[in-house]
Amino acid sequence: MSPRTTPRSQRLCRRPDRPPRLRDGLSAALIALACLLLPFGALAAWAAYGLTDTGRYVRTMAPLAADPAVRNAVADTVGAELTRELGPPLRGVMGPFVQDAARSFTRTDAFRAGWDAANRATHTAVLHAVRQGDEGRPVTVDIAPVAAEVKRRLADDNVPLADRIPVPHTEIAVLPAADADRLRKGYDVLEVAAFWLPLAAVLLAVAGITLAGCRRRAVTATALGTALGGALLGLAIAVGRHLTLAGLPATPHRPAAGAVYDALTATLRTASWLLLALGLAVAAATWLTTRLGPAARPGAPIPPDPVPVPGPTEAQA
Template sequence: MSSRLHNALSAALIALACLLVPFGALAAWVSYGLADTGRYVTAMAPLAADPAVRDAVADTVGDGIVRETDAGAPMRPFVHDAVRSFTGTDAFRTAWASGNRAVHDAVLRAVRDGRGGEVRVDLAPVAAEVKQQLAADNVPLADRIPVEHTEVAVLPAGELDRLRRGLSVVEVAAFWLPVTAALLAVAGIAVAACRRRAVTATALGTALGGAFLALAVFLGRRLTLADLPETVHRPAAEAVYDALTATLRTVSWLLVAVGLAVALTTWLITRHRQPPVAAPRP
């Protein structure tokens, strides 16, 4: 096989490998990050101290307390301030983690079990914990907050079916896409007529894939927030999106940094090994 054919085959393999890099990273993030309850709760934990999330919780819980206790509009500012103060306590951070774990467990269990119907979760234990802490802090009307075993729908049946099908595909892709990308890159470098150039091309392609992934995360943020209804607390939604995609953003910039570093190293080695140019004779 001629060197031209070697280079053409190498370029095709390397291009395909670099194309799979961002998709493999995205699939791995969904499968090993979002679909793992422990990692999901860990990612959401810092939001308990986020001012936007605390304001959203104070608004939602405060309005619920006023509505359930018939306290009336004049009491709303006092209840809101009391709940806002509660969001700065350790008890709130515990309740926040418990609520996120309960919802994620319910959704994941429904997906894994393959049962139909909408996903519902009972948040009464979390509400009871919040009520107990509010009463201990002498929050007005805290003892009148009802704590009932009311199941809350968190995912419709139609969405559950789509999520189940999508997750099964992502779980397979999360393993095979990175493996395939690595094998294609190795094969592309192996068949290249000039392997140093092939390594440089692979590194630059990896960096380009990381940049594409970072751009996708940025555009996904804008599109996700643009589709939210007006009733959603936008700063809190921004904080949630940023927390969930923090690992993905880190991976994207890591791909860019590693790719550029390898390309620069290969270029420096090539420059160092080039023989000095002889000066022309007079």
């Protein structure tokens, strides 16, 4: 009798007590659910732990003080607010000087310091509104300190009538009331999800691999699912950027908003690339060990299949 030939993958994964199909199906379901929860867990952890750290937020936003699009957006906003406060006789005369002074101010060290202070104040105000703010109220910041600095620079440059420029306490809404209310309601859920979703993904993956009849295949499937989750997370970031910028008014400040979005999501993009690279690396390593294992090397002995022992024949009886 010629020995039966069995595919290599079956020889490597064959176990004497192979579990039933129901167990294999449960393993596949657990691994699929783990891979599905992984990108959502990364997103929730980034939002709950990355965006709520004021110091980290300020450090993330600090380089944008040198971004031309951001500087122009700030200068246009401050200049427009100051020019609006001028009376009609002074608006036409002082308007160009105010705009030039605002643009000049954004290139100084004082602006960079003010930018950090403004971001710290904005972040603190948003966190306060989300955690214990009043419903129906927007989150606002006051641009009076920046306006006062622009006025001082105009006076130092001996610009006529600079001392007559008012310094209004203009509250700029950084988060509308409706968005603040939605964010406040979902904040508690976000904190819970940021802890439990990644933990649940890991536990489900471990359980799925443990239950699998062929753990090598289960590890490969988990790795490929992790890579797919990282790719989907990166795609979600790109789609979110497009939708965020598309929802803004058609103004020249869209490049500044894009720069801010890219700075805030830099950590999340890194996480998506890490998930993709880690998943592909583990899948490749599992495949290589399958190809280069003892059963794959030429001349390596392959355990024979168990041959049933025949019972006594009638003649022997």
